[in-house]
Amino acid sequence: MEKNFDSLPESRKQQLMAFDRLLTIMDELREQCPWDRKQTLESLRHLTIEETYELSDAILENDLPEIKKELGDVLLHIVFYAKIASEAKTEGTFQFDIRDVLNGICDKLISRHPHIYGDAVADTAEAVKQNWEKLKLKEGNKSVLSGVPASLPALVKAMRIQEKARGAGFDWDEKQQVWEKVEEELQEFKDNFNIETEQVIDQKEAEGEFGDLLFSLVNYSRFVDINPETALERTNKKFIKRFQYLEEASKADGKALGEMTLNEMDVYWNKAKELKI
Template structure:
């Protein structure tokens, strides 16, 4: 692994190249925050794909692309004399220090070399409310309360959930933030009564063929299932992505068989496709074993 000096040198090299491209490359010259945004979203999803596949080579590559975009936005802001990459890094560092009072005292915000506890800051007695956090759950609970106290922090508990998040992830984050201030089931097992209740209400509306009401109840049912996943420490987005990948593998197996047989999928019976689906499942089990 590289030394800290080598890491900083590599970061500086990236900034130097971006500066040169901004000056000399026609494409880089014309980029704006708005024009970069779709690419940033794509790069972020590509990183997420690599993480789900546990592909170390691709993770490294996509991290580089995401980092490049971060630096590019900061470069555009520097040109407008708004801020630069140093401001971005310092603001993030200060935020981390302030939100981890069990590691750093908030008085260390802005310090060039912040000192981890134990040390005795001048105003220690005034800032010990969140200084104890022995578990990760306590850290998260403190985190939400601290953010509400920040000068430029969240005004309400749920205001920190981006409106543009995909709905499944947004639901999980909403529930998680509510949990961190004590709004949650006392026993995780109790959530299943709610799941069954919401499923029954969905079934009732489907029988009535009321599309609007059915849509609302479907949302309530999905929200309750996500809640159950959270309570059992399962990530529903990761779980669904695994199922998506599994479905694609098995369906591709059916399609490849149809191609080899010279028969379009549309000419195959459901029974034939089910048989191939089960073959794909069996092959997966054999590979796992």
């Protein structure tokens, strides 16, 4: 439904004017700036991935000013891709602009939320997710899992695979069942690759068993409402901060990191823990 601009609340007018300003700047840069004029869909791809990770870092740090900045960078890339696509002149090339992008996502949101814009009923978040997957199959997806991008990092991919399988009803009923599976996979790994012996192990088989163990842990994380990607990244950040404290504190004491024993380094590591680093 088309809305009259003058009838909109002032806050919405300001939002639309800000978006129009970005579109205008994008038009100007694409026409006048040598770097912006040179960019293609392919050349922007790795930069978009980088910006997305920077946004992710800001979210994990709960740094709202940085989140605002990184959201702007991501939004710029969306506008940039749409601008490039709108310039496609080759015969047979599919063209679209930012209006098509916006209308496309609006249409999808409306069709995927029949409990809001139709007669369907979905009283819980889980019911909404199940409806979403059913609708995607009706729209032509050949598999519930076909919507999982092949290039996702393995940990995130495991999460998405499990979430989508759950949406189709393929999941455990109780978290205790899932934990039993974790223990089963851990025991299989220990039985096949005993850490107390020096025997040569089959690396391919070990990798497979370890993958099964990780997959089961990711599965359990869903049942206790823990995002494993976020949990692991927070641990990564914590390790980095404590290790950097170890480096700085030992250097201040005149010690060389590479010449210290593990016990000596543990003193600084435990101090970092005491300091809540």
